[in-house]
Amino acid sequence: MDLNWWTLIVLLLGGLALFLHGMNVMTDGLKAAAGSNMKRFLKAMTRNRWTSLLAGTGITAIIQSSSVTTVLAVGFVSAELLSFQSTLGVILGANLGTTITAQIIAFKITSASWVMIAFGYLFRVIFAKKSYKEFGTIVLGLGMVFLGMTVMSEATEPLKTYEPFIHLMKGLDNHLLAILIGTAFTAAVQSSSATTGVVIVLASQGLVSIDGGIALILGANVGTCVTALLSALGKPREAMRVAMAHVFFNVAGVMLWFGFIEQLKEIVQFISNEEARQIANAHTLFNTANTVLFIWLVHPVTKLILWLVPEKKREEKILFPELHSYFLEDKSMALDLASQSIVKLGKRTLKIIDKGIIIATSGTATELIGLRKKDISVDRGHAEILRFLQQIRRMTLSNEEAKKLELQVEAVNVLETAADLITTNLVEAAEHRIDKGFQPSETTLSMLTKLYDLAASAFASALDEFSGKEIPGNDALNKETFKAQFQEVRSYLTQRLTEEDEMRISIYRFESEILEAIRRLHSLSRRLERKAG
Secondary structure (H helix, E strand, O other): OOOOHHHHHHHHHHHHHHHHHHHHHHHHHHHHHHOOHHHHHHHHOOOOHHHHHHHHHHHHHHHOOHHHHHHHHHHHHHOOOOOHHHHHHHHHHHHHHOHHHHHHHHOOOHHHHHHHHHHHHHHHHHOOOHHHHHHHHHHHHHHHHHHHHHHHHHHHHHHHHOHHHHHHHHHHHOHHHHHHHHHHHHHHHOOHHHHHHHHHHHHHOOOOOHHHHHHHHHHHHHHHHHHHHHHHOOOOHHHHHHHHHHHHHHHHHHHHHHHHHHHHHHHHHHHOOOHHHHHHHHHHHHHHHHHHHHHHHHHHHHHHHHHHOOOOOOOOOOOOOOOOHHHHHOHHHHHHHHHHHHHHHHHHHHHHHHHHHHHHHHOOHHHHHHHHHHHHHHHHHHHHHHHHHHHHHOOOOOHHHHHHHHHHHHHHHHHHHHHHHHHHHHHHHHHHHHHHOOOOOHHHHHHHHHHHHHHHHHHHHHHHHHOOOOOOOOHHHOHHHHHHHHHHHHHHHHHHOOOOOOOHHHHHHHHHHHHHHHHHHHHHHHHHHHOOO
16 A cells, blocks of 8 residues: 655644644643632642642643643742742642643544634634633634644554554554653653654554553653753753652653553553543553652652752852743743842842941941942842843733733832942942041931931831731831931031031031932832832
């Protein structure tokens, strides 16, 4: 029998492309529908290994993407909201959640693919409500998945009677070879779901034996580890640890099942007579059994991974390693990490503010240099956060996400401006004091310090509000309270200007510069307060 290889290859690759794109479309729709609820659910459900397992399974079953679940978990570890050990249950749950994909694919509803595509597209076009559009996206993606499988199935139909191909498929009776092929194919297409779909198509056509298909599925579980490792290269160490844990669980699981493929085949054949369902059930049983086993080994696996991927001994040059492009796969997570980094930068700025008035009024030249050096790290952090926010801004954002990003840009600029105010304006005033050799009076120093402390307290309170803390009514942030004390100090300094003292003008200039810096600091704290939430 002669085959039109060109048509077969084009249809097979086209069907695979439709399948993969459909999975991406469906995942995007599910992610949009779930929204920030995924993060809240994951954070709330990672108290122990069992709740972590449920969280990983639930999220992956909903969004049909273990990689998104992994990104969420890694993001929480990087932000120090979760321990690495608590993510191992999430990883196991993600493996279990992916079995839902195989079960969906195994349903014989491919004939409805065009209806689903049309229905999903119409929902996206006709309805303006966001939830309806997201539902349409999910249905559209699922329809493309089934259409891709239909195209692949029709493309491979002639192979059922093609002797050379039948002979080649018999080679899959060598389970090790089949696992290697499954590994290579999954690593190439970067999707274990694609391998599962192809194997189900081949099994349904009778082109691959059930035990050969099971071996290919085992290989897919190894191949998806290659994807995880590649995605973690050059990423934060937390990402590499998660990837290594993924590798351990999947490779160890395949090694355990390698000698029991025939027994697994007998079990799935007993459960169902349909080849597609047998492959899907084998995939589910394999991952379920591994999860039940490895969930008890979380503690020793944690120690092993931490030993394999230890902390770097040298100090990291990057101030905020969590602001990595790896986390841009989830916009909501990326925005949350940016907020947390802004709070960290704010704490650096507060350390500068806390020392500002003391060094300005009584510090030595050496101390002034030290204070200025502290501004370097704030400038670096400011640049790192802005670069990360720039990458987020280039993405398609909802109105809520765009508004949150705008507030973050303003907040990080306020922090950098506040640090510059102290390390430039106050330091220059102090240099003037040292150069002229005078010292402000005790009364003036007390009044300026009291007003400065009020502004510094307002700034700290504004930062707390930005971080999400519930702050009771704080008089420091009250504009009228500050204004009254400011006027009192300014009137006092103006009265002092009449005193007969050859240094009075120089002293007044110094005191006025300090007073103006305090006014600007309080103004910045009110700007930061408006960026809270």
